[in-house]
Amino acid sequence: MVKTTAQLVEAMMYAKSEGLRVHVIGEGTNTFFGDDLKSFLFIKMAIKGISLEEQEDIVLLKASAGENWDDIVMLCVEKNYWGIENLSYIPGTVGGAPIQNIGAYGSELADVFVSLQAVDIQTLDLVSIDYTACEFKYRDSLFKHQEGRYIITSVTLKVSKAIQPRLTYTPLDSLLLKPSISIQEVRDLVVKTRNEKLPDYISYPNAGSFFKNPVVNGAQAEGLRLLYPDMPCIPHGNDIKIPAAWLIEHVGEAKGLREGDVGTWPSQPLVLVNYGHASSKDVLTFSNNLVQKIREKTGVQLECEVNFVK
Numbered sequence: 001m002v003k004t005t006a007q008l009v010e011a012m013m014y015a016k017s018e019g020l021r022v023h024v025i026g027e028g029t030n031t032f033f034g035d036d037l038k039s040f041l042f043i044k045m046a047i048k049g050i051s052l053e054e055q056e057d058i059v060l061l062k063a064s065a066g067e068n069w070d071d072i073v074m075l076c077v078e079k080n081y082w083g084i085e086n087l088s089y090i091p092g093t094v095g096g097a098p099i100q101n102i103g104a105y106g107s108e109l110a111d112v113f114v115s116l117q118a119v120d121i122q123t124l125d126l127v128s129i130d131y132t133a134c135e136f137k138y139r140d141s142l143f144k145h146q147e148g149r150y151i152i153t154s155v156t157l158k159v160s161k162a163i164q165p166r167l168t169y170t171p172l173d174s175l176l177l178k179p180s181i182s183i184q185e186v187r188d189l190v191v192k193t194r195n196e197k198l199p200d201y202i203s204y205p206n207a208g209s210f211f212k213n214p215v216v217n218g219a220q221a222e223g224l225r226l227l228y229p230d231m232p233c234i235p236h237g238n239d240i241k242i243p244a245a246w247l248i249e250h251v252g253e254a255k256g257l258r259e260g261d262v263g264t265w266p267s268q269p270l271v272l273v274n275y276g277h278a279s280s281k282d283v284l285t286f287s288n289n290l291v292q293k294i295r296e297k298t299g300v301q302l303e304c305e306v307n308f309v310k
Helices: 005-018 069-079 172-177 182-198 217-228 244-251 280-298
Strands: 021-025 032-035 038-043 050-054 058-062 113-120 125-130 150-160 204-208 235-236 239-241 261-264 268-274 307-308
Touching: 005 021, 005 038, 005 113, 005 150, 005 182, 032 182, 050 069, 058 069, 069 182, 125 150, 172 182, 217 239, 244 268, 261 280, 268 280
Parallel strands: 021 038, 032 307
Antiparallel strands: 050 058, 058 150, 113 125, 113 150, 204 268, 235 239, 261 268
C-alpha cells in the first residue's frame, strides 16, 4: 500500500531491482486476474486528498488517485455541482477512471476532464498530462496504449455550478417529463438502475461490463438492421454504436447462460459472473466462445473492456 508519491516511487524502484512486473490496484473492480501472478508486485493505491477551487460558474475539483470514485460523485451531488452525476455508483477509484475513460448514461469522464498527474515509470518523475495528451476515446485513452508507462496519482475535473442534466439515455429520459429536476434525482435514478441490473461484485465476483459496445459504420449498421430489425442503433459521431448486451442476448442467445461456474448475469448479460470456483481459463473460454458466435453471425467483433492481468 502506498500513501504518498514518494512511497510509490520507492515501490517502483524495489520492483525494478527484483525484476518484478508492477500492477497498481485501486479497488480491482474492473480487473480480470489470471491464475499465475508470481511475477507481479501489486501496489495498492491509497494516496488520498480532495481540493476544490471555485470560479465564477465552474469548480475545479482535484482528487487523489486513491479516493473512491463514487465518493467524489456524492460530494458533487451534495454541493450541487453538475457533470458527473450520470457516473454515479461506478465502482473503483479516481486513479482508474481516466484509463478507460469511464462512462455511463450518455456521459463520460472526458466530458469534465482537465488534467492529471502521474509518475512516469521510465524516469520516475511526476508529470502533468492534459486533456489532449490523454487521447480520450470511447472507453479508451493513452494509458491503455502505453500500459505500464504511467501511474496516475491525481485527477483534476471541471464541474459546473449551472444546472446541466444529460437525460438522453434510458431511463434518465423519463426525468424530462418533470417540470424541474434536481441533481439528487438524477443520481438516485442512476443508482436505482444500476442496483436493479448489476450484481454485487462481493457476492457474485465479476469485473463489471466485460465487453465494450461495438462501433460500426453506417453501412454495416444498415446491413445488420436487415437481419435484426429490432437492433438498437445509437449515433456515435459519424458511426453507430450497438449495445453489446443486446448482441449477447439476441444474437448470442446468452442472457442468463451458465456453463459450469461461469455465466452472464440474468438481468445484464454484459456482465460475466464467477458463480463459484471458475478458473481464469474457464472465464476466457466462455468469453471467447461468445465472441466467436456473435462474430460468425454478424461480423461484429466484441472487444473486452476489462483490464487483464495475467
